Amino acid sequence: MVKTAYKCLIIYACLLLFGFIATRHIQHLLSLSLLYSLVAIGLVILIGYGGLVSFGQGAFYAIGAYSVGLLLKYYGFQNAEILLVLGVLITTLISFLIGLLAARTRKLAFAMITVAFSMIIYTLLVKFYHITGGTDGLRIPAVKLFGILPVRGRDLFMSMSNEYFIIITIFTIILYITEHVINSPLSYALRAVKDAELKAVSLGISPTRVYILAFTYAGFLAGIAGTLYAFLNAHIDPLIAFWTTSGEFVFITILGGITSIYGVFLASILYLFLKTYLIVYTAYYWQFVIGFVILLLILLAPKGLSGIIFKVYIGRKVFRKS
Amino acid sequence: MVLLDIVNVDVYIGNVHILRKISFNIEKGEVLGLIGPNGAGKTTTLKTIIGLLPLRTGKIVFEGEDISRLPARNRVGKGITYSPEDRRLISDLTVEENILLPCWVSGSMTKSMIEKNLEIVYKIFPEIKEFKNRKAKLISGGQQKMVSIARALVLMPKLVLLDEPFEGLAPMVANRLLRSIEAMKSLGITTIIAESNLRYVKQIADKIVRIERGEIKEVVENA
């Protein structure tokens, strides 16, 4: 585990260093990428290890963000750390409850349950506009962390922005924890269930319980990402709960190779930078380019980015179902 | 005259080697019994002949033409049909719709041809007429078996592949099926019957091919 700690420290050091030199815009984009990676890391556990495709992570992302927004607006919580903890707690609790429902189903039914859930959240956010601000969304003021550090601004050294600093710090901690989760009995149980559910049951593993845990953990990660997103973006709207946002998360996970948390880390960065600059240069047509890339990847390199590397360096094996 | 000649055929499912250098042939008008225990490769052999499974090496020659690479529907067009072990009727369609399905698919049959063939099929299996308008899922297993065979016959094929036609049939029904196969034979239809049990096949087959673990063990003429 010392190795993991070093790995995380090196990543943290690199991210910190980057914060000193990058422009605020780049830092913002990178922060957003890290939030996306958090969600996608949850999906690595769920899809990559568990074989369950959730098209509803956007909902947990939104619940995290809206917990912060609503607690701020209606209950006047001004401490970022309390908002963060509460937001994550609420999201984790809800994902546990949804996990109870979803963990009994598999495959398409599981995907459908998560879609249904995220659409319920989306429509509630839109229709209860007198509370949630509807499609206009909510504004999030720059509350302070531990009473000193505003969640947005430039109160740190050199070009480092507060939000970037907060996000990379939390990201690194979560990365470290997740490394442990991946080497824990939970992840082995998950893989066992994915490969041969009946066999796993005969070994005394309860698939439902394992899936609930995995789902809750994925929701927990999406919740952290969502709360931080509220701080980072200053404005939140219901679109983050729409099923297409969840589709983006799934895409990033697959782009990253499904089973690699560092793969999805790179994939998120690649995806968000690509998307942002495509919007800048092609205005309306970024979706076309992204869709085209996805399609090409699937048709030519079905194993994601690592699949391309595999293909180029190792062989021309095309992965198929049977 | 040799109707179907199977020459050194190897078949894999995934990476598993199922059929190993299979060779046998069948004369026109013969009834051939393909006998072997479960898992010996009987179903694989039939599926390879009809074109549902690709062969890796060897060839299948039908009426002097190599059909090894033809898709299933072209093999059907050449006059080979198949009745699978588990019947596989389309349960939402009626019995008669099930039987007529191959005619509709072929597209080249006139209405009178279809009617004529249907008459012949009903002559071989008269009892089907009684429940021809019921949904396929509502008839008994034995009846489904007959319908599945009738479906394979309606095109008046040159070669019929029957997978375990006697399995699970009551002795009386099985005996009637024997008479039906004889009737088919008298129409000049060549038949391959895959069975694990020699009991019925022995009464009707001209030739018996024994298959075990994907290999042909022996070929004997049945007197």
Add this chain to the structure above:
Amino acid sequence: MLEITLLIIIFLNTLIYSVILALISVGLNMVLGVLKILNLSHGVLLAIGAYLSVTFVRSFLSFGLPIYTTYIALGLAGIIAGIFMGFTVEPIILRRIYERVEIQQLLATFALMLILEDVIKFIWGPQSWMITEPYLYLGNLNIGGISYPLYYVFLMVVGYVILLITYIFLNATKIGRIIRSTAFDREISLALGVDVKRVYTYAFTIGATLATLGGALIAPTISLHPGFSSEYIVLSFAVVVVGGLGDIKGAFIASLIMALARTITVMVFPELELAIIFIIMLLVLQLRPEGLFKGGR
């Protein structure tokens, strides 16, 4: 008297909403049943039908044709869009992913959705479009003092006729029954000589045409803007789940149930208008994951 008026309006609203849901979902479910692919881009097909209707109706009117011909324009647009999309998307893209694992299929159709949405923006621009002529031309119906746009009734009747034709096609024609047999058992259909590739193209085209016709029918009632269809696709997921995956008749009945639930919810608790549909979906997935009406096969 007022109660009767209310009942009539609930009845009409339900039928109208259900026909829209059914046109999308029956098509989606047919594609799912035959091709075994959940086509996430199915909603965009609806949008393409709607946008092409705008073009057709506009050009009919600009040629100086009378307004009643715009109904022909709508029908033409729906059919042409469906056939064109069917015979391009399936052979060019979907055919390459039949052997792939589920998640790649989902992602591929997701990508297709993104691409087609931008193709719409490329052709019709990012602005909103409206064609109200066919809608206004029919005027209003008076139901117990409440005026009700007659176009909705027209939409409903035409929609049901389309669904009826589809039903007859699948149950009484040769090709229809071949499509059903392929959906039920692909392997045995192959062994019976079915040209499965062609059946896939046909089934996809029919499914697509139902969606594009649905789009053409609703085009005069809404303002079209990029991305408007992504809501319809999730709605039809819900319908398809409730009716049973691949079950065409189930999708039709589920459309009615969902439409009724929505109509009533709009009156009782408008905030839950759309949520109710997904709540029903969630409940059905919990209690009867095979759909409400399994036993079809």
